[in-house]
Amino acid sequence: MKLLAVLCAVSFAALVAANRAQETSQVEDPKLNCVKDARGRYQCCPEGKSWVEELGCLCICVFLLLGTCDSKWSELTFLHAQLQKHQNPPITTLLMDVGRTPTEHPLIDIPHPDSTKNTTTTTNNKDNEDDIDKEGKISTLPRATYLQKMTTHAIAQTTRLLSTSTIHAVLSIGGSCGTSLATAVMQRACPIGFPKLMVSTMASGDVRPYVGESDITLMYSVVDIAGANTILKRVLRNAAAAGAGMAVAYWRSLLSPDDELGEVGSTGVTAVIATGEKGGEGERRGEDKPKRIGVSMFGVTTPCVDAARAHLEAEYGFEVYVFHATGAGGRAMERLVREGLLDGMLDLTTTEVVDEVVGGVLSAGPDRLLEAARAGIPQVVSVGACDMVNFGAVETVPREFMQKKKRVLLEHNAAVTLMRTTAEESVRVGEFIGRRLKGEVLRPEVVNVLFPVRGVSMLDVPGQPFYDPAVDRVLFETVERELEGSGIRVVRDERPINDPGFAVRAAEMLAGLMGVSK
Numbered sequence: 001m002k003l004l005a006v007l008c009a010v011s012f013a014a015l016v017a018a019n020r021a022q023e024t025s026q027v028e029d030p031k032l033n034c035v036k037d038a039r040g041r042y043q044c045c046p047e048g049k050s051w052v053e054e055l056g057c058l059c060i061c062v063f064l065l066l067g068t069c070d071s072k073w074s075e076l077t078f079l080h081a082q083l084q085k086h087q088n089p090p091i092t093t094l095l096m097d098v099g100r101t102p103t104e105h106p107l108i109d110i111p112h113p114d115s116t117k118n119t120t121t122t123t124n125n126k127d128n129e130d131d132i133d134k135e136g137k138i139s140t141l142p143r144a145t146y147l148q149k150m151t152t153h154a155i156a157q158t159t160r161l162l163s164t165s166t167i168h169a170v171l172s173i174g175g176s177c178g179t180s181l182a183t184a185v186m187q188r189a190c191p192i193g194f195p196k197l198m199v200s201t202m203a204s205g206d207v208r209p210y211v212g213e214s215d216i217t218l219m220y221s222v223v224d225i226a227g228a229n230t231i232l233k234r235v236l237r238n239a240a241a242a243g244a245g246m247a248v249a250y251w252r253s254l255l256s257p258d259d260e261l262g263e264v265g266s267t268g269v270t271a272v273i274a275t276g277e278k279g280g281e282g283e284r285r286g287e288d289k290p291k292r293i294g295v296s297m298f299g300v301t302t303p304c305v306d307a308a309r310a311h312l313e314a315e316y317g318f319e320v321y322v323f324h325a326t327g328a329g330g331r332a333m334e335r336l337v338r339e340g341l342l343d344g345m346l347d348l349t350t351t352e353v354v355d356e357v358v359g360g361v362l363s364a365g366p367d368r369l370l371e372a373a374r375a376g377i378p379q380v381v382s383v384g385a386c387d388m389v390n391f392g393a394v395e396t397v398p399r400e401f402m403q404k405k406k407r408v409l410l411e412h413n414a415a416v417t418l419m420r421t422t423a424e425e426s427v428r429v430g431e432f433i434g435r436r437l438k439g440e441v442l443r444p445e446v447v448n449v450l451f452p453v454r455g456v457s458m459l460d461v462p463g464q465p466f467y468d469p470a471v472d473r474v475l476f477e478t479v480e481r482e483l484e485g486s487g488i489r490v491v492r493d494e495r496p497i498n499d500p501g502f503a504v505r506a507a508e509m510l511a512g513l514m515g516v517s518k
Contacts, residue, residue: 061251063093063243064161066154066172066182069108070099075173075225077107078233082240083171089251091244094167098154098181100146101139113153114139147177151184158189165254169195169247171239173225176202183210190214191339192332195246199239201225213331217242290319291514294333294342296349298325299412300458301384304348307503312346315518316511325349325385330364337371344378344514346506348497350433351385354421357428359398360389369436376442378513380506381449383475384497386429387460387468389419410465418459420466426475434482444487446513450506451476455496 063083067076076095083093094109102112114137138149161167170190172182179200186196196216203210203218210216219239223231293312297305305322312318321342323329330352336342347369356363372379391397394409394417401407401419408420421429441447453476459466480490491509495502511517 060090060092061169061247062167063091063247064158064167064170065093065095066098066158066170066185067095068099068174068178068181069095069097069103069105069112070101072099072173072178072225073103073105074228075232075236078228079171079173079236079240080107082237083244086240086244086248089248091247094161096154096157098150098178100143110157112138113150143177147181151181154181154185155189158185162189162191162194168251168254169197169243171197171199171243173199173221173236173239175200175225179203179210183212183216186216187212187214192336192341193250195243195250197239197243197246199225199235208328211328213328213335217246290317291343291516292341293318293320293344293346293510294336295320295322295346296325296330296333296384297322298349298351298385298457300388301349301497303458303498303500304384304503304506307500308346308348308507311504311507312511315507316516318344325352325362325364327352327355327362327364330368334364334367334371337375337377340375342372342377344510345372345380346510347372347379347381348506349384350381351388351390353432354386354389354425354429357432358389358421358425360391360419362390369433370440373437373439373441373447376446378446378510379448380510380513381433381437381447382497382506383433383451383456383479385457386426386475387421387456387466387472389421389425391417391419393417408465410459418466420468421471421475423471423474426471427478430475430478431482434479437488438483438486441486441488447488448509448513449479449483449488449490450502450509451479451490451492452497452499452502453492453494454499458498461496461498 065080069076080093080095083091095107096110097103097108097112099112102115104115138146141149170186174182179198179202183198190196192215198216199219199221201221201224203220207218221235295305295309309320309322312320323333352362352364352368354360356366356368393415394411397417410418412418437447455461456472461467483490493502493505
């Protein structure tokens with residue numbers, strides 16, 4: 001028994017010693033010059049340089065914490081401390097002050113523009129030439145102007161950190177104004193695939209303004225972010241753990257870019273961070289990398305999309321990204337084209353155009369269909385689900401539609417009501433599609449339009465409530481008329497959109513435009 005007690009004591013002492021050694025050890029790589037500073041954070045800085053400016057090495061995982069330090073200081077410091085508890089691998093947290101008025105504290109790494117510490121030791125003057133008013137203090141501006149100026153400033157600072165691979169995740173907490181500011185930074189500065197987490201009082205409700213087409217993760221705070229209490233502390237602990245997990249996973253993907261998960265997680269993002277230029281990944285992809293195809297879908301075009309996707313994957317080894325045409329889906333697809341992350345488009349479901357033109361709730365905005373034409377990538381465009389306008393519950397359908405000639409409505413479920421388009425609306429939709437495709441097209445020879453003559457959706461076939469061949473013909477003829485002389489080829493297929501043969505034809509048409517053979 002005595003021997004067992006001695007062995008246990010020795011083992012425990014060894015474990016404690018090992019833990020202490022791990023807590024105080026430096027990263028042993030003289031090439032990286034990695035040491036701990038007085039606050040216990042790992043640094044990788046050439047001598048005499050600001051660690052905020054020169055951190056960009058990959059021996060540590062770095063979190064950017066955005067916060068309104070004047071109103072959320074105690075909550076931010078609690079969250080900061082929780083992040084620092086995750087040290088396997090070592091995590092360092094950068095705190096950026098985006099408050100209305102400056103807060104002076106050594107914990108703040110990127111000071112408020114009005115701070116007395118906002119000097120060239122922490123920010124580069126060239127990079128800091130954003131939209132901050134040089135003649136006055138941002139804290140004296142009206143609230144709306146402050147939000148605009150501070151958002152622009154924070155975007156510039158975050159973009160600078162991303163351009164040098166300095167940060168590997170961004171996290172923020174806030175109410176309505178703080179959420180608006182932080183998510184604007186996440187949307188506009190951080191590429192898709194880069195971890196971004198927002199803890200907010202606004203995360204339960206209509207979050208479209210905060211998320212947009214990005215992959216922001218929202219966490220509802222349950223209680224207001226005001227003061228320490230058991231519920232808020234638990235939420236912030238969970239946020240720190242979730243954020244640390246995302247940051248470390250992303251950081252590891254940069255260390256092993258050839259790893260399968262790393263490749264998925266860094267599609268286009270590694271290049272953006274390393275070069276500061278969007279679209280760089282497209283130029284660096286080798287011939288052995290699969291072509292990346294964007295496909296638009298809706299519930300009523302799912303059989304077509306599934307068949308086309310399966311064909312492209314099985315026959316050509318393409319990597320297919322399917323986007324749900326809910327407004328955000330279309331914007332996300334357009335963004336990926338803009339960032340050079342898609343090589344071709346199978347835009348089968350352009351229903352978001354109908355909502356934009358007629359006034360439904362799933363519009364992707366006035367720029368839908370522009371990015372692929374501008375980029376000159378091969379694309380096959382169809383008119384899937386262009387027989388319908390989307391609304392919420394039936395009682396939310398605008399009265400202006402109900403007061404006109406009786407409309408055909410379909411209650412898809414308790415939260416979604418579909419309205420059949422008219423011939424007049426189809427003319428406007430067709431004009432929109434044609435004008436967007438030809439207006440700024442770079443390479444018309446790699447753009448095809450394919451019409452499913454026997455029905456544009458699951459509801460537009462014989463026996464279904466939206467079946468109306470005459471209205472469909474108006475749509476087809478309008479698009480054809482708009483594209484005359486544009487160099488864009490228009491083809492009619494005598495099958496409904498969800499016929500497997502139509503799906504395969506669309507897929508083969510795209511492969512042909514891309515110059516790929518089986």
